Every structure is written in C-alpha cells, then in structure tokens.
Amino acid sequence: MDQFAARLPVYTLARMLAVPEKDHPSFARHVLQMSRFFSPSFTDGDLQTCTAAAESLYAYLEEMLHERRQRPRDDVLSDLLTAAADEGVLSEREVVAQVVQLIVGGTESVRAAIVAQTYLLLLNRNQWKAVCDFPELVPAAVTEAMRFEPGIAGVVRVAVEAIDLDEVTIPAASLVVLSTMSAMRDEHVYAQPDVFDIHREQASGLHSVFGVGAHRCVADALARAELEECLQVLTRRLPQLRLEEIPVLKGYMFTRDPTSMCVSWPT
Incomplete structure (x- = not known):
C-alpha cells in the first residue's frame, strides 16, 4: 500500500x-x-x-x-x-x-480500490489470468472490483424534506448515511451479488459507487483512468504476481482503510 x-x-x-x-x-x-x-x-x-x-x-x-x-x-x-x-x-x-x-x-478512495481490485483478482486466479491474456477485460474487472469492494463505504446526505421510504419517514433536516457497500450488493440489481465475477453482465447506467446527481464525485473519470492504467501495468509486467497477505478493508463511512497487503513475483 x-x-x-x-x-x-x-x-x-x-x-x-x-x-x-x-x-x-x-x-x-x-x-x-x-x-x-x-x-x-x-x-x-x-x-x-x-x-x-x-x-x-x-x-x-x-x-x-x-x-x-x-x-x-x-x-x-x-x-x-x-x-x-x-x-x-x-x-x-x-x-x-x-x-x-x-x-x-482521486487519491484516498483510489488507494483502497487499487488494493481491492488487485487482491480480488489474485484470489480468483482464473480471472487474473483472463485479464492478463485479454487486456480488453480491464474495464470490466475494474468495474466489478469497485462493485464488490468499493473504495468508498458510504456518503452522508441531508434530507431537505421529509421522505417516505418503505413505510418509514425520514424527517426533514436528518442526516442520512447512504451505504455504497450495501447498494453494490443489492440482489434486486445484481445476480449473485456476493460472487466476484468480472464476466458478469453489468447493470446499466452509471456506477453508483461515485454517487449520482448534482453531487456525483468530480473524480469519477480520473479514478477510473487511474484504476485501469494500474491494472494494465500490473497484468502486463507482472503476470506471475502472487498474493502473500490478504488485506481487510475497514470502515463504513467515507473512504475505506485497507490493512497491510504484500505481494511477490519470481525474479
């Protein structure tokens, strides 16, 4: 890290x-x-x-x-x-x-996302090999990794008016935590949401890990570019990369904080 x-x-x-x-x-x-x-x-x-x-x-x-x-x-x-x-x-x-x-x-959440996408692919060796062999899979791998282990755990919003949601009323002026981690595992949107699969048919629309609406993350395109370039370089230059230490991503608010992670490769 x-x-x-x-x-x-x-x-x-x-x-x-x-x-x-x-x-x-x-x-x-x-x-x-x-x-x-x-x-x-x-x-x-x-x-x-x-x-x-x-x-x-x-x-x-x-x-x-x-x-x-x-x-x-x-x-x-x-x-x-x-x-x-x-x-x-x-x-x-x-x-x-x-x-x-x-x-x-473009920095803190990307740091967590780089760790997440690398360890997820290395744990799923067949998918790592697929990305090494077919670089055109890189965007799909990045998108799936952000879905499965998002670098942003959740965001806080203020309800400007009372909102009725599933028979519960959120009062106006309330602070609301929107969980990215929960949204990315929504079984109504994703088939087998708890399975990491870069070959899955992606849900249509913008990736909600960056938020939606007027306050959508300004670093959306930058973060994607950084993650894709990172994965391109690793899979091209170090296809025999091995995971030596599995990280844990901590946190349920704002960016997530990975524990340590080590990799190795033959020289």
Missing part, C-alpha cells in the same frame, strides 16, 4: 496538475496528510495535522492558479480558470475547492 497504491494516484495528480517535480514530495505529503480526515481510523489527534496540510495545499494551489492567470499554459488548471471565467459562476476560491475535491476523490 505504501510503496504502490498510495503513491500512484498522488503522483498522477501531481503530473496532471503540472506540479513542478521539485515540489512532488511536499505535494504528496500534504495530500496524504489531508486525506487522513476521510479515513475510518481518523482520530482527534489527527485533526491538527490534517488542518495544517489542507491549509498548505490550498495556499499552494492558489499560488499556482495566480501564476496560471498571469501566464496560461496548456494544462488542467489553465483550462479550469478559462472555463470559470467563461461561465462566470465560480470564484477563484471555488475553483481551488474544486481542485481539492478532485485531489481527494
């Missing part, structure tokens, strides 16, 4: 946002420290570190956006500023917030 799953999404984002290479270590440190806030193992003792990391990251991104405004480039941050100016709906602070949301969505 520390040497691969945690690093890959952070450094992918650093390159995508055109963070200078000399700043990669500090950028990665701030992102990983800030992301602790969404971990199920978060404690009050982590709050000061998370807050300081978030403040440093915001300040760094604001500086980068100011530089892009003065000297636009062919990169994501320049495109965001142009779009915000054209639409006239986002302030500079809101643009920074969107970038931070992209960072959070």
